[in-house]
Amino acid sequence: ILYVLTFNLQAGHTFLPEEKLIPTAAGLLERDQERLGLELAREEGKTRAEAQGEVLRAAQILRYYGNEGDRSAGEIFSSPRRGERILVGRKPLGVGGVGAPFNFPLAIPAWKIAPALAYGNTVVWKPASTVPLLALRLAGALAEAGLPAGVLNLIIGPGNLGSALVEHPRLDGLTFTGSTGIGRRLAAAGAARGVPVQAEMGGKNAAVVLRDADLDLAAEQVLLGAFRSTGQKCTATSRLIVDEAVADDFLDRLRARLDDWVTGDPVDDGVHMGPLVNAAAAESVSAGVEAALAEGAELAYQGKAPGRADPDGGFFLPPTVLELPGDPAAGAVNTAWREEFFGPVLSMRRAAGAGQAFELANQSEFGLSAAVFTQDVTRVLDAVDRLDVGILHVNSESAGADPHVPFGGARKSGYGPKEQGGAAKEFFSHTTTVYLRGGNPG
Secondary structure, three states, X not given: OEOOOOOOOOOOOOOOOOOOHHHHHHHHHHHXXXXXXXXXXXXXXXXXXXXXXXXXXXXXXXXXXXXHHHOOOEEEEEOOOOOEEEXXXXXXXXXXXXXOOOOOOOHHHHHHHHHHHXXXXXXXXXXXXXXXXXXXXXXXXXXXXXXXXXXXXXXXXXXXXXXXXXXXXXXOEEEEEOOHHHHHHHHHHHHHHOOOEEEEOOOOEEEEEOOOOOHHHHHHHHHHHHHHHHHOOOOOEEEEEEEOOOHHHXXXXXXXXXXXXXXXXXXXXXXXXXXXXXXXXXXXXXXXXHHHHHOOOEEEEEOOOOOOOOOOOOEOOOOEEEEOOOOHHHHHHOHHHHOOOOOOEEEEEEEOOHHHHHHHHOOOOEEOEEEEEOOOHHHHHHHHHHOOOOEEEEOXXXXXXXXXXXXXXXXXXXXOOOEOOOHHHHHHEEEEEEEEEOOOOO
């Protein structure tokens, strides 16, 4: 275990120099994408195809922020006083702490570390203890690209290191992605010390299928949103709301696709879904399903999976669809409707039209992501107005994010500024307003 909690480093005051270190690191990830994808699949459990896609996404993120020095770094305003200009520039936050989860061990650290470095900060990074190898690989790519020693500091160890990090007197800010409970504790600890915290936390994301939807497209996208990466995504589709007029037809199409869904060794070709990350995760998801069934849910579908304790150490669960009681009160209090299982479980309810469907979608304390399937632009615009989420997908799965646009949730899914795109600048730098006046021109 490596503990690095002495910050013998200073944040810079400009963007990284023109040698383009971050894009160079992106090229190294692309060069090694096959090897890194295989290592990621073996360590985290997602399929090799998904893992290799994550490597390339991390490279894309690094390349985007690596070119930040070529973009606008400030603004100039007119002054009401002759002979003066008002400049608004930016300075680094300072020493930024990064807490990253297990489920995207390259992409999520990349979208935190890359803007932190691009805006002149130094970084102390604690990855999830379950994925140390991929953390070493990303840090190694940045080091190989020429990042100076001490600019990125990697600490590997148990979860309580995150608490030690937020309490360190040299920390200037913390960005965290993970569970709601831990995120709230870190935000409270940061607030007590006056340290800004950016936290992306839980999600209980809904997909809404309206009666005019392309049902084949919707079935495909809901399946991918719910079960790709074994449902271990904060943006995964975990709630499904279907107009009762098409519910039976939609379920038949979803079941038919799930019949061809293969769960097994994530490095094997032809496998669609691997194991959960560890035994504790598998036990937690199984307990959630059992609780939901005891509370009145019905098993609408359950696929096949290898034995729970696989000889090779995998912890597999089958893709599962639960249908919750139609009674609004009973459905709303069911465990599967309220709690984030973080596994391959989809909880479904039927709605009497679009209005009730949108009400059910908002029936959560979380507001990270949602998906709406319809071919009616009026319904789309209604969804934009009514669904209180940070990310809304129309006719595509609830998961997915691009590096050039803001990412983050509404309500209790997020705390502090959003991530990625231009939004990252708001957390990793602060403005300085300069009133610039010269002497007597005469």
